[in-house]
Amino acid sequence: MEKTKLIAELKGIVGENGVSTDERVISDCSKDYIGFRQFERGAGKHWEPKAACVVSPQNTSEVSAVLRFLNSHKIPAVPRTGGSSVTLGVEPQEGGVILNGSKMSGVAALNETDMCVTVCAGTPLEYLENYLNKRGYTTGHFPQSLPLAQVGGLLATRSIGQFSTLYGGIEDLTVGLEAVLPDGEIIRIKNSPRRSVGPDLRQIFVGSEGTLGFITEATLKIFRYAPENRWMRAYSIQGMKNGLAALREMTAQGFRPAVVRLHDPIETERDFGAPAPQGYCLLLLLAEGPKTIAAAIGEGVDGILKEFGVVDLGVKPVLHWLEHRNDVCADLDKYKYYRLGAIADTCEISAPWSEIGDIYEAVLERTPREVPSLVSIAGHSSHSYAQGTNIYFTFGAAADKDKPETARGIYMSVIRVIMEETLKRGGSIAHHHGSGKYRTRWMPEEHGSSYGVMYRLKNALDPNGIMNKGVIFTDVK
Amino acid sequence: MDDKGGTLKKRFARKIAVCFKVVPDFVQALAEDWENFSENTDLAYVKRVINCFDESALEIALRIKDGGGKIGAPVFCIALTAADALKTSFSRTLFAAGFDRVEVLTDGAELSGYTGGLRTYGFRDNAASAGGADLQEGDGLRTDTELSGNCGVNIAASGVGDNAVSGGAGSDFAANGGASRFGFDSMRTAEKLAERLREIAPDLILTGRQAGCADSGAVPFYIAEFLGLPLFEASTAAFSGGVFLVETDVGAKIEVSAPCVVSVGNGGAEGLRISTLKEVLATAEKTPEILRAAKYFAAANNPKIKFAYFKKEKKCAVMTVGGLTDLLKSGDF
Ligand SMILES: Cc1cc2nc3c(=O)[nH]c(=O)nc-3n(C[C@H](O)[C@H](O)[C@H](O)COP(=O)(O)OP(=O)(O)OC[C@H]3O[C@@H](n4cnc5c(N)ncnc54)[C@H](O)[C@@H]3O)c2cc1C
Numbered sequence: 158m159e160k161t162k163l164i165a166e167l168k169g170i171v172g173e174n175g176v177s178t179d180e181r182v183i184s185d186c187s188k189d190y191i192g193f194r195q196f197e198r199g200a201g202k203h204w205e206p207k208a209a210c211v212v213s214p215q216n217t218s219e220v221s222a223v224l225r226f227l228n229s230h231k232i233p234a235v236p237r238t239g240g241s242s243v244t245l246g247v248e249p250q251e252g253g254v255i256l257n258g259s260k261m262s263g264v265a266a267l268n269e270t271d272m273c274v275t276v277c278a279g280t281p282l283e284y285l286e287n288y289l290n291k292r293g294y295t296t297g298h299f300p301q302s303l304p305l306a307q308v309g310g311l312l313a314t315r316s317i318g319q320f321s322t323l324y325g326g327i328e329d330l331t332v333g334l335e336a337v338l339p340d341g342e343i344i345r346i347k348n349s350p351r352r353s354v355g356p357d358l359r360q361i362f363v364g365s366e367g368t369l370g371f372i373t374e375a376t377l378k379i380f381r382y383a384p385e386n387r388w389m390r391a392y393s394i395q396g397m398k399n400g401l402a403a404l405r406e407m408t409a410q411g412f413r414p415a416v417v418r419l420h421d422p423i424e425t426e427r428d429f430g431a432p433a434p435q436g437y438c439l440l441l442l443l444a445e446g447p448k449t450i451a452a453a454i455g456e457g458v459d460g461i462l463k464e465f466g467v468v469d470l471g472v473k474p475v476l477h478w479l480e481h482r483n484d485v486c487a488d489l490d491k492y493k494y495y496r497l498g499a500i501a502d503t504c505e506i507s508a509p510w511s512e513i514g515d516i517y518e519a520v521l522e523r524t525p526r527e528v529p530s531l532v533s534i535a536g537h538s539s540h541s542y543a544q545g546t547n548i549y550f551t552f553g554a555a556a557d558k559d560k561p562e563t564a565r566g567i568y569m570s571v572i573r574v575i576m577e578e579t580l581k582r583g584g585s586i587a588h589h590h591g592s593g594k595y596r597t598r599w600m601p602e603e604h605g606s607s608y609g610v611m612y613r614l615k616n617a618l619d620p621n622g623i624m625n626k627g628v629i630f631t632d633v634k
Numbered sequence: 635m636d637d638k639g640g641t642l643k644k645r646f647a648r649k650i651a652v653c654f655k656v657v658p659d660f661v662q663a664l665a666e667d668w669e670n671f672s673e674n675t676d677l678a679y680v681k682r683v684i685n686c687f688d689e690s691a692l693e694i695a696l697r698i699k700d701g702g703g704k705i706g707a708p709v710f711c712i713a714l715t716a717a718d719a720l721k722t723s724f725s726r727t728l729f730a731a732g733f734d735r736v737e738v739l740t741d742g743a744e745l746s747g748y749t750g751g752l753r754t755y756g757f758r759d760n761a762a763s764a765g766g767a768d769l770q771e772g773d774g775l776r777t778d779t780e781l782s783g784n785c786g787v788n789i790a791a792s793g794v795g796d797n798a799v800s801g802g803a804g805s806d807f808a809a810n811g812g813a814s815r816f817g818f819d820s821m822r823t824a825e826k827l828a829e830r831l832r833e834i835a836p837d838l839i840l841t842g843r844q845a846g847c848a849d850s851g852a853v854p855f856y857i858a859e860f861l862g863l864p865l866f867e868a869s870t871a872a873f874s875g876g877v878f879l880v881e882t883d884v885g886a887k888i889e890v891s892a893p894c895v896v897s898v899g900n901g902g903a904e905g906l907r908i909s910t911l912k913e914v915l916a917t918a919e920k921t922p923e924i925l926r927a928a929k930y931f932a933a934a935n936n937p938k939i940k941f942a943y944f945k946k947e948k949k950c951a952v953m954t955v956g957g958l959t960d961l962l963k964s965g966d967f
Pocket of ligand 1: 190235236237238239240241242243246247258278299300301302305306307308309310311312313314315316317318319366367368370371372373485486589590593625628
C-alpha cells in the first residue's frame with residue numbers, strides 16, 4: 158500500500174494525533190539497546206530499518222481496528238511499549254508500522270482481596286511499583302530496566318526481576334491478560350488462582366515477543382510490601398564453581414531468598430571494588446516476606462554457606478547494590494562506551510546445575526582466544542532454581558570509532574561463542590531477554606523437535622506473518 | 635614535521651611523569667557512610683577507579699608518546715602514585731595502555747592483597763592513595779560537587795591544627811598510628827611526590843587538576859612549588875611542530891618550555907584509552923616499582939573532614955492524555 162494512503166487510513170482509525178510520521182519519533186521508537194546499535198548510534202549512524210509511521214492507539218478497540226486493517230493489507234507491524242529491548246526486538250520492518258502501546262497506561266483496578274492489580278499495557282513498571290508501595294504492596298518484579306520497561310513488553314519478553322528466586326518471573330506473576338490477535342480479535346484470559354481446563358493460554362502470549370498478538374492489559378499478582386523485614390548479607394566465596402555449588406545446595410534444601418547473586422571474581426573487582434579477597438566471588442543475598450520467615454531463611458542459608466568456607470562481608474555490599482542496581486538506565490543514551498571506543502553489553506543464558514559451571518568456564522576461556530579485540534568478559538548468576546541457574550555474561554570489546562560498521566561483527570563473535578557453548582551443554586540460549594532478532598538463528602537448535610509446534614501456533618494465529626517478523630521464527634512457513 | 639634529525643628530537647619531551655591517584659567511586663558510597671564518615675568507615679564495597687582528571691593526564695602523556703614514536707623521538711612514560719599499595723589490575727591497565735614504568739611510593743604497609751595474595755577487606759579507604767589532589771587544609775573550606783543527576787555530595791573540612799606536626803595529632807585521619815597519613819593532606823602528598831620527581835627529573839610532569847574526593851586542586855601547585863618549576867593549568871597538552879603547547883580551558887594555546895608541571899582538567903582527553911584483554915594479559919610479567927623508602931613518608935597530618943549526602947528524589951508518573959496538570963494536582967505519582 159502506498160505510504161500516504163496507509164497513513165490516512167490509520168489516522169482514520171486512531172485520529173490525527175495517533176499517527177506520527179516524524180522521523181525523530183520513528184527513530185526513537187525503533188531504538189533498541191543491543192550493544193552494537195548503541196555503538197553505531199554513538200557514531201551518529203541509525204542503521205535500523207525505517208518504519209512508515211508510529212501508531213499509538215488509546216485503547217483496546219483501537220488496537221483491534223488497527224491490527225484488523227494491517228492484517229487485511231498484510232502490512233508488517235512491530236509492537237512496542239517501553240522500548241528497553243536489548244535484542245533488536247523492537248526494530249521495525251522497512252516501511253512497516255510500529256504499534257506503540259505506551260499511550261495505554263494506568264492502573265485499571267487494584268483488588269486487595271484477591272491480591273492482584275490490573276494494568277494497561279503501557280503502564281511503566283516503576284510507576285506501578287511506586288503506586289503499589291504507597292498502598293503497602295509490591296509487584297515483586299524488579300528487572301534492572303525498572304525505570305524503562307512497561308507492562309506489555311515485560312509480559313511479551315518473559316522478563317524476570319532481581320527478586321525472582323522468591324517471586325518468580327513474569328510468567329509466575331501473571332494472573333490473567335487481555336490481548337488482540339493479529340486479525341483484530343480481542344481475547345481475555347480470565348483471572349484465576351489456578352485452573353485445570355486445558356493448556357495455560359496465558360503462556361502463549363507471555364514470551365511471544367509480539368509475534369502472536371498485542372497484549373493490551375494484564376492482571377498481576379501483588380504482595381505485601383515490608384522492606385523493613387529484610388534479612389541481607391554479603392559473603393565472599395572462593396571460585397565460581399564453588400559458589401555455584403553453594404547456590405545449588407541452598408536451593409536444593411528449599412531456601413528461597415528473594416535475591417541470590419553470585420558475581421565472579423572479575424565482576425567483584427571491577428564493579429564492587431573487591432571487598433572479597435582476590436580470586437573470590439561476591440555473593441549477595443536478601444530474604445524478605447514476614448520477618449520470622451526472612452530471619453529463618455537468613456539463618457538457614459548462613460549455616461549452609463559456612464560449610465562452603467565463605468567469609469561474611471556484612472550488609473553494606475547488599476545495600477550498595479540495592480541503591481545502585483538500576484543506575485545504568487540513566488546512562489544508556491550517553492554513548493559512554495562508544496566514546497571509549499568500546500562495545501559493551503550483556504548476554505544471559507541458563508542451564509542445569511550440572512552444566513552451568515562448565516559453560517561459564519568455556520565462555521571465559523574461548524572468547525579471549527576468538528575475539529581479538531575483547532576487553533573483558535565476566536559473569537554472574539542472578540536467578541536460581543532447584544534445577545539450575547542463569548549466567549549473565551558481561552562483556553566489552555574494542556571497536557574503531559571511525560568504523561562503526563564493524564561493531565556488529567565483533568559483537569556477534571562474542572554472542573556466537575556464548576550461544577555455542579550453551580547449546581553444546583544442553584543449556585538455554587536466552588534466560589530472560591528473549592530471542593529478539595539477534596538470537597533467532599539459534600532457535601532451531603534451542604527448541605529441537607518442539608520448534609515445529611511454534612510454527613503451527615504462528616501460522617494459526619498470524620497466518621499472514623505480519624507480527625514482528627524475524628523474531629523467534631527463522632522464517633514463517 | 636620535516637625535522638627528523640636533531641632539534642626536534644632534542645626539544646621533544648623524552649621523559650614524562652604522570653601523578654595519579656586511585657580513588658573510591660564516591661558516588662557509590664552509601665548515604666549513611668557519607669553522614670558518619672570517619673577513619674573507620676568501611677568503603678570496601680565501593681569500586682575503585684583512577685581519578686578521572688588523572689586519567690586525562692595519563693592519556694595525554696600517552697598521546698605525546700605516540701606522537702614521539704611517529705617522528706622517531708622515543709618518549710618514556712612513568713605513572714607515579716603515592717599510595718599504600720596499588721591493585722594489580724590498575725598497574726596492568728597502565729602497562730597495557732603504554733606506560734613504561736609504574737611507581738608506587740609507599741612506606742611498605744601491607745601490600746600482599748594487591749600484588750597477588752589475599753588481602754583483608756574492610757580496609758581504610760582514605761589511606762589508599764594519593765597523587766591527584768586533596769582537600770586543602772583550613773577552617774570551614776566547603777566543596778559542593780554535583781556528582782550525578784540524582785545525588786549530590788557535600789564535603790566540608792574543618793580545623794586541622796598544625797599541619798607540620800608529625801603523627802597527625804588532632805587529626806581524625808591520622809589517629810591510628812598514622813595509618814591514613816596522606817588521605818587528605820595535599821601538602822604532604824605533594825612533598826613526597828616531589829621528592830621522587832626530583833630524582834626522576836622528567837621533562838614534563840602531568841597531574842590531574844583535582845581528585846574526586848575532597849578536592850582542593852592544591853597538589854599540582856605544591857609540586858611545582860617544591861620543585862621550583864612553572865605550572866600551567868590546561869585542558870590538554872601536546873607537542874606540535876616541535877613546540878610544546880598547552881591549551882587552556884578557554885582555548886588559548888600557550889607555548890611552554892620544559893621542564894614544567896601541567897595540571898589538566900578532565901575535558902581534554904576522554905579518559906585513559908582502553909586495552910584489549912590480550913594486551914592486558916601480555917603484561918603479566920610487568921610489575922610496578924614499589925618504592926618503600928621511608929624518606930618519602932614523613933607522617934602527614936590530615937584535616938578533619940565532614941561529609942554530607944543529599945539525595946534528589948526521582949518522580950515517575952504516567953503521562954495520560956488527560957494531561958500532566960491533573961496528575962500533578964492529584965499528587966498520585
Ligand atoms: C538496562 C537494561 C536492563 C535490563 N534488565 C532486565 C532485567 O533485569 N530483566 C529482564 O527480564 N529484562 C531486562 N532488560 C530487557 C528489557 O527491559 C525487557 O525485555 C523488558 O521486558 C522490555 O519491556 P519494554 O516495555 O521496554 O518492551 P519493548 O522494548 O517495548 O518491547 C520488547 C519486546 O516485546 C514486544 N512487545 C512490547 N509490547 C508489547 C505488547 N503490548 N504486546 C505484544 N508484544 C509487545 C516488542 O515487540 C518486543 O519484541 C533490560 C534492558 C535494559 C536496557
